[in-house]
Amino acid sequence: MTGLEITGLTLELNGRRILDGVDVSAPAGQVTGLAGESGSGKTMTGLAVMGLQPAGSKVGGTVSYDDGEVQVADLLSLRPGALNRMRARRIAMVFQDPSSSLQPMLSIGAQLTDHVRHHLGLSRQAARTRAVELLERVQVPSPEAALKRYPHQFSGGQLQRIAFAIAIACEPKVLIADEPTTALDVTVQAGVLRLLRGLTDDLGLAVLLVTHDLGVMSAVADTVAVMRHGVVVEHGSRYQVIREPRTEYARELVESLPHTPPPGTGEPE
């Protein structure tokens, strides 16, 4: 299988076990959802895969990576330099708050092209062309002009699209998206979810989507893994997990959502 395979991932911080053997696989071309409440370890799983766990934490288990060209038996055992190269080229990440994940003092153009020139060895002109293509791909209006602007001149939704453009700039095979739509308004969220789904399908990305929002899961995830206390308690297709949850905890999560008939259907409950 190509994609990302997390096996027995553990993480200990200050003597507390935050991840207690996480097993989850994220195959290419699919969105794998990691659901759970705050403190369940879903965000930490994403960070640990990227080697971005907090300083002083002890990580165990394996994360294997395979994109057809490159195979890494265990990302966790890579030396920092090698991991850094993986992170730059093959595994990308998108965070919750685009206004703090982009550098406020650099233009969008600089943030898109520096990265591309450095890692793909493109010329200034070629990198610029690529940057415009990327912005078109994520549907940022008037990409040429957008390159000259700075993060504060964009809305939250546009910024998150730009963050996706930066993430896919070096043609990664794995994308970790940590609550990418949580800070966005619901109408803006809808557009970003479509974008995420489109990128997954078109680029064959293996996406690990971390979110607490089961509505979002239901919309874009192919499979859903429910986490609690640092372990995956249930992993299955989105339909199975949401409609026919097998574990008590997953059922509670689903049932805690407001019971509503589909909106705007003209028929009250």
Added chain:
Amino acid sequence: MTAVPLRRRRAPSLPVAWRRPAALAGALVLLAWVVVALIVPLLPLEDPLRQSVGAAFQAPSAAHLFGTDQLGRDVLSRTLWGVRSSLPLAVALVAGSLVIGSVLGALAGYLGGVVDEVIMRVADLVFAFPTIILAMVVAAALGPSLVNAVIALLIVSWPNYARVMRALVLGARGQEYVIAGRLLGAGPLTSLRRDVLPNVSAPMLVLAMLDFGNQILLLAGLSFLGLGAVPPTPEWGSMVADGVVQFSSWWLATFPGLAIFSVVVAFNLIGDSLRDALDPRTAGAVQGSSI
């Protein structure tokens, strides 16, 4: 309805501060100096004021453990006697500027408007002059004496505290718990005392602790210029100031300098621990073991 379970309880208490090794070390150093200040007349020391021109600039030896100064006075004796003027002065200076600066800064930040304008423009006026020059001018106008030097230094030091306090209060004032308190009917003074000040005290405390060394050295500057401690009163700052011009006699500045250093470090250690102890979030934790 089932009750939501709670996390383990942890309450703050002041004595916890002394259970921290760093705070204990700081407290012991200060306590030692206080004891010295009290019993120094009883110690078998030379008279700190007795000059002996023949014995000037003697390096540390069995007769003079810390050596002698340019007038042949015993440096050990002068260093120990010096605590009697230096420590109370520094405490008075820091406490005074902390109180004055905090009150003015808090008023400026909380009330805003004209009050803010007036207080902060006066502060700017003080900031516009180099500290030591302004202190000199004020001290000279008031006449040379330790009390006047303290007044002069209070005048030049409060704006630092006022400025930090104002910024902290401005930040805290918009916090939801402060607004919630106002909605429950708290007037401005209650709001300041109950909701704002306790939450900005930590950085102020740290600022004050860091200021001790500064104040001792400023006082030394004034003494050096003849505007502070009137010679021949032993006082650390002026001893250091006298000593640094005598390059070949290292002991002149070193020993009173070490005395200042010990006091500054002691206050800093206490300040850090006090900050943690006063905050319920860190009160139960021993340093370094919690995030």
Added chain:
Amino acid sequence: MTARLQVEAATVTYRQPGRGVLTAVDGVDLRVEPGEVVGLVGESGCGKSTLARAACGLEPLAGGRILLDGEPVQRLGLRAREVRLRRIQMVFQNPYASLNPRRRVGAQIEDGRRVAAGAPAPVGELLESVGLDAAAASRYPHEFSGGQRQRVAIARAMATRPDLLIGDEPIASLDASLQARVAALMRRVALENGASLLFISHDLAVVRAIADRIAVMQSGRIVEQGPAEQVWAAPQHPYTRRLLAAIPVADGLGRLPAV
């Protein structure tokens, strides 16, 4: 009958240095009747929080007026809040910022009891009414999770025996599994104590579940209001329809919400 809260053509403006005047709330009319739960829904920047703050007297009105039981709500200046106006209480968005970290939870609820109209319930009872242990009173805010803190904030507001409780995005920073629960708790506690509830949220699904009436706000104006079921099932305004269509429904079917 006079409404508990009556907002008449209220306008709130902000002066932005170098960018002119921003009208955050633009001539809004809104009524909250005694014992009624009104949900105010809109996206970020639509002015719903500004309206809530204005109703508490925290924002000056540039036009129109806001009445509590027929008497105007004055702006809260430097002086202590008028006794009459303390019957409006608010639960804030951020449970990590709405409690004083240096004071025990019990003391903070006690602040509310002290200004209560009539005889307030004991602190322990208030805590139990929001689903916490009575023993929680002696703890500090940092010992509670976000959801528990929000319960404490609700207890503090209810301690004053308010006539109107305003929730300003009180569930936005909570886990999804807690949101509906805390919203329902606010409705129950408010109604049990005879208070009206103005519940502000960006989440139409949650608001529908607890509100009697829903008002939808866009760019400072209320574009649609009506009974909750009607707004949910048969929205009239195009913006409401867009808002509803964009909600991702947890049905496991993989339907992407409409843009």
